[in-house]
Amino acid sequence: MDAVTYPKNEVIEFLNSTIIPVRIPSDAKPLADDFNLRWTPMLVVLDWNGKEHQRTVGFLPPEEFIPSVLLGIAKIHFDLDQFGDAIKIFENILSHHAGSSAAPEAVFLKGVCGYKNTHNPTPLKEAYEKLQASYPGSEWTKRALPYRLLP
Amino acid sequence: MAHTIQWEPDYGTALKKAQAEKKPILLDFFNPG
Numbered sequence: 001m002d003a004v005t006y007p008k009n010e011v012i013e014f015l016n017s018t019i020i021p022v023r024i025p026s027d028a029k030p031l032a033d034d035f036n037l038r039w040t041p042m043l044v045v046l047d048w049n050g051k052e053h054q055r056t057v058g059f060l061p062p063e064e065f066i067p068s069v070l071l072g073i074a075k076i077h078f079d080l081d082q083f084g085d086a087i088k089i090f091e092n093i094l095s096h097h098a099g100s101s102a103a104p105e106a107v108f109l110k111g112v113c114g115y116k117n118t119h120n121p122t123p124l125k126e127a128y129e130k131l132q133a134s135y136p137g138s139e140w141t142k143r144a145l146p147y148r149l150l151p
Numbered sequence: 152m153a154h155t156i157q158w159e160p161d162y163g164t165a166l167k168k169a170q171a172e173k174k175p176i177l178l179d180f181f182n183p184g
Contacts, residue, residue: 001181006156015156020176022165023158025183031162037180044178048169073175 001041001059008062019045019069045072053079067097071106083113104138107131111144125150 005011015021024031026040035044035052045054054072074089090110093102111127114120128147135141159165162178169176 001179009154012154012156015177018174020165020169020172020174021156021158021179022162022176023160023179023181024162026180027183032180035178035180040180040182042180044180046169046176046178048173048175050166050169050176069177072177076175 005060005062005065011062011065014066014069019073043069045069045076047076047080063097064100064102067093067100067102067106070097071102074106074109078109078113081116083117086110087113087117098134104131104135104140107135108140108144111147121147121150 026032026037035042035055039057041057041059043056043060044052046052053075054068056068060068070089070093074086074093077083077086077089087110090106090113093100093106094110097103107127107130111123111130114123114126124144124147128141128144131138131141131144132148158179159168165176168174
């Protein structure tokens with residue numbers, strides 16, 4: 001991460017403007033135990049009250065790092081029932097990072113947000129159709145499979 | 152904007168800042184070698 005991802009200007013500007021970045025050595029106690037750290041690098045996205053909403057383990061290249069962190073931030077809003085805010089971030093991921101590993105999950109969760117926001121199942125079916133068309137091999141396409149049967 | 156990541160080294164300080172600014176936190180656990 002230090003050699004490849006963190007020196008990139010777009011990563012620097014993204015982190016400094018979007019989130020409060022914290023670096024903690026893996027031997028820091030009790031924090032490493034509090035977060036059940038088992039391997040590094042481990043990246044955890046927390047809300048402003050310190051509640052965890054996403055974690056990743058292992059190296060992320062620059063083109064995966066930003067969409068991964070955006071996905072974590074969107075999950076904060078999703079978990080807080082702030083579906084409109086979550087949808088905006090999912091759409092950002094899909095507009096600017098459509099080829100990233102985070103994109104299929106963003107399609108899936110955007111559909112769920114759309115449903116929870118309106119109680120209309122159409123966004124779920126649209127999510128499946130988008131996943132099937134754009135990410136046919138993704139695990140998220142498999143998870144959305146039942147939505148193909150929705151009216 | 153500074154061309155380096157403005158890492159906060161202390162979690163407690165970061166949490167107070169996050170609460171004040173209503174901003175999320177990215178916690179990076181790294182191997183100090």
